[in-house]
Amino acid sequence: xxxxxxLLFCLGLAACGTTQTNLAYAPASPPVVQPMARPVVVVTQVxxxxxxxxxxxxxxxxxxxxxRRPVKRLETPVPVTExxxxxxxxxxxARGLLAPNAEWARYGLEVDIFALNLDQYSRRGATAxxxxxxxxxxxxxxxxxxxxxxxxxxxxxxxxxxxxxxxxEALRQITQQAMSEAIDRLLDKASFTAMLQ
Numbered sequence: 001x002x003x004x005x006x007l008l009f010c011l012g013l014a015a016c017g018t019t020q021t022n023l024a025y026a027p028a029s030p031p032v033v034q035p036m037a038r039p040v041v042v043v044t045q046v047x048x049x050x051x052x053x054x055x056x057x058x059x060x061x062x063x064x065x066x067x068r069r070p071v072k073r074l075e076t077p078v079p080v081t082e083x084x085x086x087x088x089x090x091x092x093x094a095r096g097l098l099a100p101n102a103e104w105a106r107y108g109l110e111v112d113i114f115a116l117n118l119d120q121y122s123r124r125g126a127t128a129x130x131x132x133x134x135x136x137x138x139x140x141x142x143x144x145x146x147x148x149x150x151x152x153x154x155x156x157x158x159x160x161x162x163x164x165x166x167x168x169e170a171l172r173q174i175t176q177q178a179m180s181e182a183i184d185r186l187l188d189k190a191s192f193t194a195m196l197q
Contacts, residue, residue, distance in 0.1 A: 018073045021060070021172045023116075025087040025094075027180045031188070033096040036197040041134075042099045043088050044108035046081040050115060057081065060175060061118035061126075063168075074168055080116055084130070084179070091183045097196055107143070107196070108135050115149065118175040124154040126175040128182040134195060144195055150181035 048057060057079040062070035076083050088111055092098035099105035115129035129149040133142045152174050186192065 018075055019168050020077050021074050021168055021175075023060070023076060023083050023087070023172065023176050023179060025090040025180055025183060026176050027091075027094075027184055028177070031091065031094045031184065033094075034193050034197075037096040037193065038196055039097060039099050040104070040106040040196055041092055041097050041109050042102055042105040042107075042137075043085050043092070043111065044135075044137075045110040046085045046088075046113065047111070048079070048081050048113050050080075050113055050117065060116060061120075061171070063120045063171070072168070074118060074171060080113060084111060084113055084116065087179060087183060088187075091180075091187055095187060097187070105137050108137050109133070110135065114147075116175070116179060118171050120171055124171055124174050125152065126171070126178040127151040128175075128178040130182050130186060132186050132192075134192070144192060146186055146189065146191065148182050148185040150178045150185065152178050152181075 048055075056075065058075040058077070060074050060076060060080065062074065063072040065071045088109065089098060092109070110133040112131040112133075113129075114131065115127045118124070118126040127149065128151075129147070131145065131147040134144040135142050154170070154174060
């Protein structure tokens with residue numbers, strides 16, 4: 001009995017701490033390349049506005065115990081700004097909108113991150129919220145400002161007492177889904193694509 005308790009205690013300690021997770025642009029279905037699309041956009045700036053000053057720039061969320069204390073934190077290997085920059089770059093590329101280099105770009109896309117968070121307590125949940133600002137290059141007033149939010153919650157009920165032993169893969173997938181969905185909503189709007197024709 002003592003061995004079993006000691007083993008469970010050791011496993012619990014091993015499960016606590018920080019786990020790195022990779023997030024990438026992964027849409028539910030391949031983006032449609034618009035017939036009149038032109039590769040004239042480049043991502044110029046990404047700003048993390050998630051609870052500024054209170055959050056590690058790589059942290060995306062946590063698994064929580066029955067007292068809602070974080071028992072397993074999840075973070076990206078690089079700052080979230082770099083993750084989001086790459087995701088928007090890949091999304092523009094998939095639509096045929098990414099300029100081959102900065103010299104060819106006619107528009108700069110600025111991205112503000114208001115949410116890219118995951119949480120697991122009784123259910124897994126993830127939220128992504130971005131605001132984009134499209135400006136002519138080399139500068140000037142914005143030609144488009146838009147904002148979108150995507151949130152997903154799993155239907156599975158999870159016991160908080162077992163949360164520390166949970167696999168982080170399901171959390172990674174739901175967060176990646178929220179991020180990709182928010183990006184798709186922004187870049188697939190007629191108001192965005194019309195600016196680039």
